[in-house]
Every structure is written in C-alpha cells, then in structure tokens.
Amino acid sequence: MTFKDDLQSYDPDAVRAVEVIWAVFGVAAAVVFIVWLRRVRAIAERLTKAPHRHGRGWVVGSWFVPVIAFWYPKQIVDDVIAASDPRTPPHAEELPPLRLKVVTIWWATWIAGNVIEFADPGFFADQPSARDLLTQTLAITASSVLTVVCAVYAVRVIRLITDLQASRPQVAWWETADTRLG
Secondary structure, three states: OOOOOOHHHOOHHHHHHHHHHHHHHHHHHHHHHHHHHHHHHHHHHHHOOOOOOOOOHHHHHOOOOOOHHHOHHHHHHHHHHHHHOOOOOOOOOOOOOOOOHHHHHHHHHHHHHHHHHHHOHHHHOOOOOHHHHHHHHHHHHHHHHHHHHHHHHHHHHHHHHHHHHHHOOOOOHHHOOOOOOO
8 A cells, every 4th residue: 555545544634633732832832942041041141241142132032033033042042151151251241152062953953843844835735635745744754853853952951051050159240349450
C-alpha cells in the first residue's frame, strides 16, 4: 500500500486537533519565555551600567516585528548574558561581545524550525493532494524535531542566565563603588 492509496483515511479534523494542541502549547511556552526574559533583562540592567543594544520595549516587541524578529531576540539574550556574567564590571561602559554555542544552537533551531514550517507552499492549500500532504508531513516533522531541539537549548539558556545572575552579588551597579575613581 502506498501513501496515495491510503489518502482516503486522511482525517483533516484529527490533524487539525493535533495542530491546535501543538499551537496552544507553543503559545503558552512563548508567553512564559518572554515574561521570564523581561524579568532577567530587568535584573541584568541593574547589574551593570553598560547599555543594552535594544530598549526594554524590544524584549517583547522584537518577537512580533517582521524581519527584526530574525535577530533582535538573540541579541537581547546575548546582552542579558553579557550583563549577567560576573566578569562584566558593574561600571562597564559597554557589554562585552559574547558568542556562546548554546545560544547560537537555540536561536538557529528556532529560526530553522519556523522557516521550514511556514515555507511549505502546500501549507495553505484548500484541497491538498497526496504530494502536498507528504510534503507537509515531512516539513512538520522536521520543524517539530527542530522545535524539540530548540526547547532543550532554551532550557539550557534559561539555566545559564539563571546561574550567572545567581553567581553575582544582587547589588545595583549604582550602589557599587567605581574602582576607576579611587
């Protein structure tokens, strides 16, 4: 039996139900991640005087603005890590450039998973053919695998930032002595 022969057993309602469940979990995870990112960004701003590349509004907005969403969120996470790193002095004038593998993998899998999922031309077809369904299945499978890898690395990024912030004295930079003056 081939995929084409089994097309009559395709249940679009069951597929749609799985898609809705996947989307609900995805939206919930995104909301939790963005709320967490806003909080750790606020902490990071207190730890060092060095400015971040993007204002506070971009912590949330950068995920929703087309084109900008491809790089601003990663830069925001990079800046939070740099500001949270105990090696960054409280009175630093700029954040050190960091290129961490864990962040790069997290971000690359996030972008790749989303691009693959929405790049399929049959994704919006009213009456999908067997070929469309096979292409969609392969795209959704690849996107799902990348999303799972992304989630694993997102947890690693969360743990990294949490550990960095926990390892630093929780004193605002303006309450610390500037050793350059003394």
